[in-house]
Amino acid sequence: MILAIDQGTSGTTCLVFDEEGWIAGRAYSEFEQHFPRPGWVEHDAAEIWDVTRRVAVEAIAGAGIRGADLDGIGIANQRETVLAWDPASGEPLHRALVWQDRRTAERCDELRAAGHEPLVRERTGLVLDPYFSATKIEWLLRNVEGAERAAFGTIDSWLLFKLTGRHATDHTNASRTMLFDIRRLAWDEELCALLGVDPAQLPEPLPSAHIYGTTSEFGGEVPVAGIAGDQQAALFGQACHTAGTAKNTYGTGSFVLLNTGPEAPEPVAGLLSTVACTTDPSDRGRRADTSRQPRRIGPSAPALGVDYVLEASIFVTGAAVQWLRDGLGVVEGAAETEALAASLDSNEGVYFVPALTGLGSPHWDPYARGTIVGLTRGSGRAHLARAALEAIAYQTVDAVRAQEAASGERLAVLKADGGAVANRWLMQFQADVLGADVVVPEVAETTALGAAYLAGIATGRWTLEQVGEMWREAARYEPAMGADERESLLAGWHRALERAKGWAAPEAGGASA
Numbered sequence: 001m002i003l004a005i006d007q008g009t010s011g012t013t014c015l016v017f018d019e020e021g022w023i024a025g026r027a028y029s030e031f032e033q034h035f036p037r038p039g040w041v042e043h044d045a046a047e048i049w050d051v052t053r054r055v056a057v058e059a060i061a062g063a064g065i066r067g068a069d070l071d072g073i074g075i076a077n078q079r080e081t082v083l084a085w086d087p088a089s090g091e092p093l094h095r096a097l098v099w100q101d102r103r104t105a106e107r108c109d110e111l112r113a114a115g116h117e118p119l120v121r122e123r124t125g126l127v128l129d130p131y132f133s134a135t136k137i138e139w140l141l142r143n144v145e146g147a148e149r150a151a152f153g154t155i156d157s158w159l160l161f162k163l164t165g166r167h168a169t170d171h172t173n174a175s176r177t178m179l180f181d182i183r184r185l186a187w188d189e190e191l192c193a194l195l196g197v198d199p200a201q202l203p204e205p206l207p208s209a210h211i212y213g214t215t216s217e218f219g220g221e222v223p224v225a226g227i228a229g230d231q232q233a234a235l236f237g238q239a240c241h242t243a244g245t246a247k248n249t250y251g252t253g254s255f256v257l258l259n260t261g262p263e264a265p266e267p268v269a270g271l272l273s274t275v276a277c278t279t280d281p282s283d284r285g286r287r288a289d290t291s292r293q294p295r296r297i298g299p300s301a302p303a304l305g306v307d308y309v310l311e312a313s314i315f316v317t318g319a320a321v322q323w324l325r326d327g328l329g330v331v332e333g334a335a336e337t338e339a340l341a342a343s344l345d346s347n348e349g350v351y352f353v354p355a356l357t358g359l360g361s362p363h364w365d366p367y368a369r370g371t372i373v374g375l376t377r378g379s380g381r382a383h384l385a386r387a388a389l390e391a392i393a394y395q396t397v398d399a400v401r402a403q404e405a406a407s408g409e410r411l412a413v414l415k416a417d418g419g420a421v422a423n424r425w426l427m428q429f430q431a432d433v434l435g436a437d438v439v440v441p442e443v444a445e446t447t448a449l450g451a452a453y454l455a456g457i458a459t460g461r462w463t464l465e466q467v468g469e470m471w472r473e474a475a476r477y478e479p480a481m482g483a484d485e486r487e488s489l490l491a492g493w494h495r496a497l498e499r500a501k502g503w504a505a506p507e508a509g510g511a512s513a
Helices: 045-062 105-113 117-124 134-143 155-164 187-195 230-237 318-328 336-342 381-407 425-433 444-460 464-470 481-501
Strands: 002-007 011-017 023-030 070-077 083-086 151-154 168-170 204-206 209-215 223-228 246-250 254-261 274-279 305-314 349-354 371-373 413-416 437-441 474-478
Touching: 002 045, 002 155, 002 444, 011 045, 011 444, 023 045, 045 155, 070 155, 070 230, 070 444, 083 105, 083 134, 083 155, 105 117, 105 134, 117 187, 134 464, 155 168, 155 209, 155 223, 168 223, 209 254, 209 274, 209 444, 230 246, 230 254, 230 274, 230 305, 230 444, 246 381, 246 444, 254 274, 254 336, 254 381, 274 444, 305 381, 318 381, 336 381, 336 425, 349 381, 349 481, 371 481, 381 425, 381 481, 413 425, 425 437, 425 481, 474 481
Parallel strands: 002 070, 070 223, 168 204, 246 413, 413 437
Antiparallel strands: 002 011, 011 023, 083 151, 209 223, 246 254, 254 305, 274 305, 349 371, 437 474
């Protein structure tokens, strides 16, 4: 039995998987979102830990086992979200700065104007954007008392520290900080110096499938044996283990990842090059020795298996539906949107660009803002619900088209996961406007499943081949829309998109992000 902790942006899900990869127990709980200023988004890290520990206990009980019966624990987490904590007391020094937080947008502009973006692109595969952790860490160092002595880390490293006492992370999460050399698999001293970050304050980067330590938090001594950022975990859980395979996770945001194999792709406009997964065969099935000297990972370490991806990061998809629910009261629950969208024969010219925290791939505009166009007196809640769902699909098309242009190959199948795959109208519309099959797996919780697979591989429970064979198709949506209708809808979307771009840019007189 493997416990998978899926620590997301809105809540924490814990699942217990049996030997065949089926769910034996589950639990979920949301936690509070904090918005202290426009464009600022924070989480209480202590609350995240409390919620995670509670739902893990509930999932274990739901599986009818004791904590000591677990073979291992895997962690998948919201990426880029970063916090500082006192390494002695283990207490956070400030609320975590969430990946959606835009407070460092102008700082990124300064770094870009100073000519630093080519270095960032070449070393990290990322772009200069407040989405990533680096400028958030710099902000904490400049604004939080005691931060110069703090331990910094993404949410995976925080949970690992609370579980095992070890300050470490995996290569996938490290690759999202904008401080990590994705080819050397090491913290980049030049980038750290640029932002005033001491690498000694950062977690030790280790393989994704690796025994990091043991925890007695749930009973017994259970190895924490797999860690990956949520999107890389979902890619692994979708069995996209070979070059040319791709998935989209529909969550708070959407993230389209295309496996490119063992060579890091060169930077491509609008897309990110990042680490997909790392495994170390020498660690499989071995209990952790946290007193060992850190293993030096780099080009001279051939035993380490590495895959890379081209990634398109879309900031707001499911969060747009959440905003319709919580911000406008248009729907009481996300499930309502399927019937509302289907009640209309067309969108009647209404488009919603959900740039509520700027635009990610392939546009990278932190100053874009949410925009609704095409409203008339006849527009109602069904139009808004449909526009939100259509926006999810349109943004995915933009992402896939950028990846196709970079790879030179047309995508034939997109594997889909996340909460929105339950919306059959959306999945069919996605296939229609993408012009490719959309496939949904039997186990939709692929983020947690990927974390479980990594832990199972590290502990010797499964092999890579076995986890690939566990993937099972549940539904397939095939395109049924004509090319003319598809292009007309996409043209309308792109017209709306142009109206959202740059809205809050300082030179445009907009409110500062």
